[in-house]
Amino acid sequence: MELAGKTALVTGGSRGIGRAIAKMLAARGAHVVINYNGSQEQAERTRTEIQAAGGSASLFQCSVADPEAVEEMIKQVAAEYKRLDILVNNAGITRDNLILKMTEKEFDEVLDTNLKGVFHTCKHAAKQMLRQKSGSIVNISSISGIMGNAGQTNYAASKAGVIGLTKSLARELASREIRVNAVAPGFIETEMTEKLPESAVEAGKAQIPFRRFGTVEEVAKVVCFLASEDASYLTGQVIQADGGMGM
Numbered sequence: 001m002e003l004a005g006k007t008a009l010v011t012g013g014s015r016g017i018g019r020a021i022a023k024m025l026a027a028r029g030a031h032v033v034i035n036y037n038g039s040q041e042q043a044e045r046t047r048t049e050i051q052a053a054g055g056s057a058s059l060f061q062c063s064v065a066d067p068e069a070v071e072e073m074i075k076q077v078a079a080e081y082k083r084l085d086i087l088v089n090n091a092g093i094t095r096d097n098l099i100l101k102m103t104e105k106e107f108d109e110v111l112d113t114n115l116k117g118v119f120h121t122c123k124h125a126a127k128q129m130l131r132q133k134s135g136s137i138v139n140i141s142s143i144s145g146i147m148g149n150a151g152q153t154n155y156a157a158s159k160a161g162v163i164g165l166t167k168s169l170a171r172e173l174a175s176r177e178i179r180v181n182a183v184a185p186g187f188i189e190t191e192m193t194e195k196l197p198e199s200a201v202e203a204g205k206a207q208i209p210f211r212r213f214g215t216v217e218e219v220a221k222v223v224c225f226l227a228s229e230d231a232s233y234l235t236g237q238v239i240q241a242d243g244g245m246g247m
């Protein structure tokens, strides 16, 4: 299997896109550390599903917005598995509101999780990857970070920030063969998009040349490609998995 012997950490692996990524990485042979914040039952379900399919997985609870907790998580992963080959920064939240109504708390919470969370994990993972002189980081951005989206000034800013961070870190780590790329999904069927009102779902589909939302597996396939040696000459890239929405 292409990822046999590799250790992967997926943040927000308890549900949605993160669960699909964790399951696909494990199916390709990696040991997957599933990070989650609040959804312990869902995280356990992801681990059980991976193990039932013959894969290997463990759990680590911590908020990616907590710098000390993230440092401890990466230290423990490195101590236990002796390496960290793949980091997928998938954890993310929304607190949508029009800017006139948006509170500072709503803005900060989204930035703290979606952007600073990526900073924390990358900082500590990079230390381990530099020691190994190898590694692949895949950051989950969003089409909102590229095109913008009314009601999502906080979210779009965080996801555009993830793209800037990805490209800058790719330049910092390239000399050690550590790759850093991003995936920018469009509308994907998850709990995040289930919260959207029907009118927003219809308006969303009308903007997508494929006229449908993507599946979590369609995003996971792109992440697994970037994480694997098949993408050995790719760094600093942003792949839009969006049914053509942002072309």
Ligand code: NDP
Residues within 6 Å of the ligand: 011, 012, 013, 014, 015, 016, 017, 018, 035, 036, 037, 038, 039, 040, 062, 063, 064, 065, 089, 090, 091, 092, 093, 113, 140, 141, 142, 143, 184, 185, 186, 187, 188, 189, 190, 191, 192, 193
């Ligand atoms: P979900 O809301 O279904 O899942 C979010 C995941 O993030 C959960 O596993 C959650 O864990 C985790 N999470 C949230 N906050 C934290 C935190 N502070 N620390 C650790 N984990 C956390 O989201 P999706 O699966 O839809 O989205 C996954 C990623 O894809 C996000 O980054 C999102 O922005 C991005 N994306 C999604 C799109 C979509 O259409 N769904 C489109 C474009 C991008 P827990 O439940 O344990 O708290």
